[in-house]
Amino acid sequence: MCGIAGLAEPAPAADPAALRAVAEAMAATQVLRGPDAGGVWHDERAALGHRRLAVIDLDGGVQPMLAGSEGTRTVLSYSGEVYNHHELRAELRSRGHRFDTRSDTEVVLAGYREWGLAVLDRLEGMFAFAVWDQPTGRLVLGRDRLGVKPLYWARTPTGGVAFGSEPKALFAHPGIDPVADVESLRDGYSLLFSTWPGVYAGVAEVEPGGWLLFDADGVRTGRYWQLELREHTDGPEATADHVAALVERAARSRLEADVEICSLLSGGLDSSVVTAFAAAELRDRHGPDAVLRSYAVDYTDQAREFTGDVLRTGHDTPYAAEAGAHIGTDHSVTVLDPAALLDLEHRRAVVAARDSPIGVGDMDTSLYLLFGRIREHSTVALSGEAADEVFGGYPWFHAERPRAAATFPWLLVTGDDAAVPLHPDLAAAMRLGEFRADTYADALAAVPHHDDESPEQHRSRELQHLSLTRWVRQLLHRKDRLSMAHGLEVRVPYCDHRLVEYAFSVPWSEQTRDGREKSLLRRAGAKHLPDSVLWRAKNHYPATHDPGYATGLQELARDALTVDGVTDVVDRTRIDPLLDAPAEGLDWGTRLRLERVVDLALWLDVARPALRI
Structure with missing residues (x-):
């Protein structure tokens, strides 16, 4: 790498x-x-x-x-x-x-x-x-x-x-x-x-x-390359078969290494399909006794405290175990407690790896710690990253409000939009609303279309293009930075450009043929996964739900606000009320405000940037 x-x-x-x-x-x-x-x-x-x-x-x-x-x-x-x-x-x-x-x-x-x-x-x-x-x-x-x-x-x-x-x-x-x-x-x-x-x-x-x-x-x-729209002439069965072949080829081609290789396995559709193809290829190459290691992350409180939201629909661990048993992997789970997630040295390492104060809090720290555990045994890991962008898995592909909105759809779904209340003077200088509107217009102008597209197909194509050319970038950066901070190479089969090009040109009616998200990928993996995993609803990367974590985060944020430069960026009047709010009442989107205040303070200390605002 x-x-x-x-x-x-x-x-x-x-x-x-x-x-x-x-x-x-x-x-x-x-x-x-x-x-x-x-x-x-x-x-x-x-x-x-x-x-x-x-x-x-x-x-x-x-x-x-x-x-x-x-x-x-x-x-x-x-x-x-x-x-x-x-x-x-x-x-x-x-x-x-x-x-x-x-x-x-x-x-x-x-x-x-x-x-x-x-x-x-x-x-x-x-x-x-x-x-x-x-x-x-x-x-x-x-x-x-x-x-x-x-x-x-x-x-x-x-x-x-x-x-x-x-x-x-x-x-x-x-x-x-x-x-x-x-x-x-x-x-x-x-x-x-x-x-x-x-x-x-x-x-x-x-x-x-x-x-x-x-x-x-x-x-x-x-x-030398950009996402293009091609004429799609394959029928439904040929389309599904071709997608299956492309995914399988991509997964198998990423197994070449002279070091130990493994797979990330959350129990979701994306990682389970990749893991199934990779495990089968290892057996083909090395015999029926060859076993692929697989890894997942969990939190000490997850089974007890989990509450669903628009991005998280269930507890991953039982599904990951079932997928691993069905596929035949040597599966292990890294279980993290609030103390590990709040540890400032862990968080400092994450911010240093990212080169940015803008992350996703405990989800970054947990991924960093998971990668450290994996590196004890493996140097290369396969990941299911980018399947949601390729196959239309996110809520904004299907929910009425983001589909109809004249802005980047994730701003209405993820809770990120309000995650850093900016200082009023800085916000005024940024002219963020105008910048977003202009950038959105430019982004839509780059989307290719067929002349005879229905309104539904037209909008779906826009959402796919925005996701594949913008949203996926920060996910790939996150994966690269936090894995390479441990000298771990993570490979992403769903970013195979032939797969991306083909799937982008498939009509939306075929992308949702079974009435669900990621219909094509589900058909590609149908022969290799248990029904419980195959038909799971989309589940985002897990976050901890332990009130003890939220309480500890409030204390870290309180300290962060005393660091020089933080209140030049952040509107303290909108953060202070969160510091004493009941911890159990802080949902993930609200908590993210505190996460980014903490990370901003750490970034100012680690990177020592000159703030010219």
Whole structure:
């Protein structure tokens, strides 16, 4: 998986060794992403750093990886997994390329040398990479289609470009400081996910499905992939069969590793289908006794205290156990208590991993702790993330109010919209309502449609596009940051671009053929799951319901309000009444306000940003 970092400058440095030192410092901020090895390469204009999490070809694949002779080098720093590297290797061999390792890294490097930027169209997987092309004096940054792997960049004071897998790598550059201003805070707290829930001025992402070039002509960016609408001619049975084949192929292709692999299994439809296909593939490869490990998270109070809401319809653990038994996994559950979720060192680690004060409280902390437990046994995990975006699983696809609303639908469903009451002066400067309206209009203008669509199909297509191009980004970032903080690689089969492209073009009537959400996925998994799991209602990631957690959170928020800078961002008059409210009366959406006050205080301490508001 790994972490990448580095920089390129427009002119030769007076002291090239200084470039190397900067790249070393940048890469060092990402040692948790790559605990197994590290390296730096430099010349007089560029320096590329790397931190490695060894997953494929443990002895090979050392980075930065070089090709060519002195002075005409092509240098690669790469993060991720390319699942079709065997096929690409064979094609490149037929074109005269030789390989010294089994790694997909070497295939990406050879592919760039053969096809240049067009290599991006050929890569299937999750990846982010940087290439320094000495002959052309060009830095090339590329990112996978759905944005599973992160890649950030910023301009250096001398007109160059610095890049990294996380923003913290950029701030190790002596000329780039963490700054939060009105515009960057608006981008984060608007919850529109144009990129990520980031809050740093001057920091940008390479877009999902995008690239960046830096050379003598300056910086150019572009896209090699975007979500398109295709003519769908398959009948109902052929559609269901094709979806099943695509999901199965995606799950199986993500099993290649030279380390222990496992699966996240919540007992919901999404993770259970992935786990079933993965377990079957392991038995096919290694014999009938091969067993896949599976993992879930729970809370000490959940069975006793659970109360449903629009996002959570039931207690996961019994369903996960039943799914694991039916599939034949070695299943375990990490059970967390309020003390672990409230522990400030845990929360500080989460905020540091996220590079952002905007998270989801105990749900982030619990996922972070779950990933830590998984890492004790496994280095790679499969996840069911993104199935709701691909197959229309969220409440906003089906509820009348968000379907009819002229805004981003999650703002009416998740409770996030009011989660951070902003200081009136800051809110006025942000002009958040105007920003949301303009951004929503731009987002809808990008949605492709057929001319003869019904109003229902037209709106459903909009909701799918918004979910796949915006909402999913913050979920993928959350998964990446909290897993890589433990050196755990999480793979997401539902982000396979062929599956996404096909499902996006399927008519909404087929997406809801059985009268429920995710009809196509349910049909794909029908032969592999117990009925109790197959027909479960959509259930969001679990949150604790223990009143003791809410009481402890109130105390943390009370302390957080005393931290310098917090009340410059937050409207204290709307937070104070929550500090003494009955803990058992704080629903999840209301509690989220306190969560984000706590995280804001931690972020100000961890990141030490300059607030220019």
